[in-house]
Amino acid sequence: MQTIKKAAHKTYERTPELIRSVESIIKSVKEKGDDALKTLSEKFDGIPLKNIKVSRQDIEEAYKLISPETIRHLKFAASQIEFYAKKQLECLKELEIPSKVDGVTLGHRLIPVDACGAYVPGGRYPLPSTALMLAIPAKVAGVKRIAAVSPASKKYGKIHPAVLVAMDIAGVNEIYCVGGAQAVGALTYGTSTITPVDMIVGPGNRYVTEAKRQVLGEVGIDSLAGPSEVLIIADGTTHADYTAMDILAQSEHDPNARAILITTDKKYAEEVEEKIKKYVKELPTGETAYKSWEDNGIILLAENENEMVDAANKLAPEHLEIHTADSVKLSGRLKNYGSLFIGEYTPVAFGDYCSGTNHTLPTMRTARYSNGVYVGTFIKTSFYQHITQTGCKNLADTCMHLAEVEGLMAHQKSVSIRLE
Incomplete structure (x- = not known):
């Protein structure tokens, strides 16, 4: 393989300064809640926030600020994304089967997460398409509460109207005008305005990515995104x-x-x-x-x-x-x-x-080793088993022996007591 053109530098680097900065932001949000969100928004976005939560009136006004043609195309894109997500959902099946061992039933259930946060970046351009891509699969998956966050646009002093309209078309339940690492912290730990979620999805800059890394475990995330790439x-x-x-x-x-x-x-x-x-x-x-x-x-x-x-x-x-x-x-x-x-x-x-x-x-x-966001991102495959008295007797020898090998005698006793 011959290299005709080389890249001049590495496009992503996780520096100690970045890590410390994001730690400080998340700590501030945990301790000061909404006050921290307002302070950080003015510091990083240059926009003082009156209200963090977006009202229905704000959404209705957004529809008036973009063209009917834009609304029509957003709805077309939404229908395509929804169609694909529904077909993907059809591929996901619940399972219940009798085991090879008599008296044992095994299975799994598909359970959507209760609440997810959708991070829609601001930056150079509005990204209404990202609002559709995050919220529609979650809605199709059966997520009951979708909370979307996005930073204020400098032009409008609030979330860009095209993004707000896309969020509404996608079926978002709650919208908050906040971005950056502080938005990730708020979705994770909550504030007086924002109730915590179970999972956060969506791309962002390196501060958002680092914040998702730091809160992973407190919440689920889709991935740790770096700069966008294409290979042809x-x-x-x-x-x-x-x-x-x-x-x-x-x-x-x-x-x-x-x-x-x-x-x-x-x-x-x-x-x-x-x-x-x-x-x-x-x-x-x-x-x-x-x-x-x-x-x-x-x-x-x-x-x-x-x-x-x-x-x-x-x-x-x-x-x-x-x-x-x-x-x-x-x-x-x-x-x-x-x-x-x-x-x-x-x-x-x-x-x-x-x-x-x-x-x-x-x-x-x-x-x-991973895939993009899709309807299955928001669904847990949760296992179950149902064991009858006959099944208990059929599994007992192996279970008790392995428990003894591992030295976990209460495990062993939890089976043997059922045989008495």
């Missing part, structure tokens, strides 16, 4: 324009986003680089996207298709695109990715907004 496999038979634009689409997220191209065709790689330089001049986000590509982008030249596949499986990217002569066939050989985009007419943008799959995905190679 291309054999030189598809449009270089599409590949170049998909690289820029990923790179425009933020200065730490990473795009990787793996190809078997050097001329194609060179053409993609030229196309990138051309398109950055046409994009209002071109400067940000190009800097991200220059700093973090990678181009690898593989000897053959096998080498491309092996590299992709090792890198385990968040988004994986296949631009080859037979993308469908090649897709069957790929196993480590957050979401797979098969064929040159399947850009990541569709998954980000409206195809129906979720865009909250594992990053930093965690796709080797």
Whole structure:
């Protein structure tokens, strides 16, 4: 494997300063509650908060601040996400079976968590799509209480109206105007305004990610997200324009986003680089996207298709695109990715907004062992057994022997007493 372009620096680093800063924020929220949320919001977002909880009137006003066309498209995207989530739910089945041992019944039940928090980032751009992606699968899963948080927009002095409308369309029960590590702390430990949740989902900056790491155990989380990523496999038979634009689409997220191209065709790689330089001049986000590509982008030249596949499986990217002569066939050989985009007419943008799959995905190679947010994220698979007197006798010898081997004599006695 030959490297044509290297990344200039590492895009994510967990520093001692970050850890201490987040510890301090969470401690402040635990001790001072709403007062801390208001102080920290003004400190970090530059916006004094009058009310942390968003009222129904605020939501109705938000509908008036965005176009009917935006509302229509949000509803279309929501219907796609809901359709996919419902089909996923159909794949999850409860279980009850008789064991091979007479008198023993085994099973599991699918139980949604009672309450989840959905973190919708603010930052450079409003992200109404993320509100849909987090809340709709939770609603379909049967979560009774969905509490969404998002920082105030500088333009509006409150949550961006498109985000508020998306939260409402998605069926969120409670909305709070608070972001950052302090929002994670509030969802975990509660304040006088915010009741704690059982699970927190959603992406965020490094402060949000570190906060989720620190509260893990007190609450469940979906994942520890790093900067967004795309890896594109291309054999030189598809449009270089599409590949170049998909690289820029990923790179425009933020200065730490990473795009990787793996190809078997050097001329194609060179053409993609030229196309990138051309398109950055046409994009209002071109400067940000190009800097991200220059700093973090990678181009690898593989000897053959096998080498491309092996590299992709090792890198385990968040988004994986296949631009080859037979993308469908090649897709069957790929196993480590957050979401797979098969064929040159399947850009990541569709998954980000409206195809129906979720865009909250594992990053930093965690796709080797984890998956993105989906309806099952919010469902516990809880085991059970029912053992009759006959089953008790049939299991007793093995159970009592192993209890004795481990020296846990009350375990042994808890069985033997039932045989007397």
